[in-house]
Amino acid sequence: MGPPRPFTVTIVGGGIGGLVLAVGLLRRQVPVQIFEAASAFTEIGLGLSIGPAAHRAMPLIDPQIPDIYDSLVTTHADSPGYEHYKQTWFEVVWAGGEHEGQTLMNLKALPSGQTTLRRADFLAALVALVPPHIVHFGKRLTQLTETSDGVGLQFADGTTAMADVVVGCDGIKSKVKESMLPDESRLKPPRYSGMYGYRAVFEMEDMVEAVGDHRARVSTMYIGKGAYAISYPIMRAKKVNFGLYILSETWEGDTWVRPASREDMRRDARGMGRYVNSLVERMPDPSQWAIFEHPHLSTYCQSRVAILGDAAHASTPHQGAGAGQAIEDAHVLAELLSDPRVTRVDDVVGALQAYDSVRRPRSQHVVTTSRENAYLLCLCLEGVWDNEQKLRETFQKRLRWLWDLDVPKQAEQARRKMMSVYKL
Secondary structure, three states, X not given: OOOOOOOOEEEXXXXXXXXXXXXXXXXXXXXXXXXXXXXXXXXXXXXXXXXXXXXXXXXXXXXXXXXXHHHHOEOHHHOOOOHHHOOEEEXXXXXXXXXXXXXEEEEEOOOOOOOEEEHXXXXXXXXXXXXXXXXXXXXXXXXXXXXXXXXXXXXXXXXXXXXXXXXXXXXXXXXXXXXXXXXXXXXXXXXEEEEEEEEEEEEHHHHXXXXXXXXXXXXXXXXXXXXXXXXXXXXXXXXXXXXXXXXXXXXXXXXXXXXXXHHHHHHHOOOOHHHHHHHHHHOOOOOEEEEEEOOOOOOOEEOOEEEOOHHHHOOOOOOOOHHHHHHHHHHHHHHHHOOOOOOOHHHHXXXXXXXHHHHHHHHHHXXXXXXXXXXXXXXXXXXXXXXXXXXXXXXXXXXXXXXXXXXXXXXXXXXXXXXXXXXX
């Protein structure tokens, strides 16, 4: 896909966002080096789901990526008798009240519906696409410094490296971001989003016993006053992921996870109806997980350094869009950095600024709408509340905006921005 670039892109962080970017750049003949803090590639968290827009971006990054993803996913068709739910993303169900257990709407994500996989499985498959010699483990970044010779990287083990271009894919506590925007990072650390949750993974047999076959096998959002719950099948419908999320203005302590009691869970699930309460009684661990998000930054780049994914715009999980936004980022960035007009390291500055101008407004709006979606699911969104018609309209409107992105057009918009504004 064109001649090799005369510069190397150094990626800090080897999670899914960093590896997808690396695969896309390598396919486009852009040299890559990856520095990962851990001693091996690892992923935190069990489940991963990609929405329609990000799914359309994957083959544009590299055709091998959607092949891998599609080979690993769980869909509703993995449960015999539920094949007609193949295009369903979630059924939205009233948790309690006079309509307890009734379905408000069937949210469809065409054409794929709900697709989930284990993060670790997807990561392992992406790793197989990356040459081992370009990966450096045990390199925990402590500082970036730009000089006339390039960008200097300092690591906790005392080693250093020089880079032409740096992309930080190192998560919500990104050291690349802190070095790139020190003052802003200090004033805008990751913030508590106003919600905490409980999490569990159930065997499918236990889930069926708790809520019945249909609710166990079809991805479900249980909407309630001040709280909501979510469940979806994983691992070829052998297990089910479950979460209960509670609106709470404050979070005490520095840790993002704190111990709780079963009485705490019961209190939080009060009013959430028989399905959710049946699952709460079966949850093995009552720990509470604070949900954090990233305040909006003024930029995703500075000179020859950029940030991607959670390092730039970590979001709450209430729209299931976090990983998808990182994939959208990677597509645009790979297209710009491999553009035939980007022939010198100095040209990269304009490419990164074009990436920022296109990706920052959308990804930051996703952070905002995801937080608002928590209030929608908790029947607390101003102007909507628990009105059935407004709930249906609002769900559809929000998801259409998120999913109906013209993915190639987004990259072309960034390319035109790079050419017209930065004279490439």
